[in-house]
Amino acid sequence: MTAVVAPPSAAPTALAAAGQVSARALRQYFRTPSLLVMGMVQSAMFLFSFRYVFGGAITANGESYVTYLVPGYIATIVLFTGGGIAVAVAEDRTQGFTDRLLSLPIPRYAIVLGRTAADFVTNTWSILFTTGCGFLFGFRLPGTAAQGLAALGLCLLYGFVFISLFTVIGLTASNAQAAQGMSMIAFILAFISGTYVPANTMPGWLRGFAEYQPITPMVTAVRSALTGSSSDVALALVWSCALIAVFTPVAVWRYRRP
DSSP, X not given: OOOOOOOOSSOOOHHHHHHHHHHHHHXXXXXXXXXXXXXXXXXXXXXHIIIIIIGGGOOBTTBOHHHHHHHHHHHTHHHHHHHHHHHHHHHHHHTTHHHHHHTSSSOHHHHHHHHHHHHHHHHHHHHHHHHHHHHHTTOOOSSOHHHHHHHHHHHXXXXXXXXXXXXXXXXXXXXXXXXXXXXTHHHHHHHSSTTTSOGGGSOHHHHHHHHHSTHHHHHHHHHHHHTTOOTTHHHHHHHHHHHXXXXXXXXXXXXXXX
């Protein structure tokens, strides 16, 4: 007697599909210890180097360098870890997993939603771990615990904002190696900004870019939140909304392409 397998009564909902995509991405991440461990090591070593190798020779706006450095570093850690997002997306595409998803009767935005949820979890872990390293390396809250949580909330927001950018990079790159190389452009935004040194210390021809690109107001907003100020917070939120509005539709469109 031949068994008859009944087809599913209905296509999966967008949330169900997104949940499956997210769960798969998280399983891949946590089942690959090298990704988890090397990300932690890289994060700690960069912060250690800036704090103890360069920190003794740098002052920033009259405050200790560790007080200036750590909030900026945590706010931009997604720019260093985002290459992993781009590589994972590129690998899914080149290995055929993306084509399998596109053959299913699910909305394309569900794929983006699922990847975003998984990457937000890993970004949150990176931010929390880096925050712990910051306190270990001598950072102390200049304000209240509530202000510290507000600053952390902004960092988590940035971790969410840049996911779609790196997703687009992964969908655009021809392979994983190309995705890794294209992700290096984020380093430019991190270094030519007010993250590691005040933008007003840079040459005039470079200062304009450093002051008006999105990373500087984002970092300034985090430092302001730590002291209860609202300087650049509104501008940082505007930039965050703008980046989401631009890159999320592009990510969905790239998934729609054959």
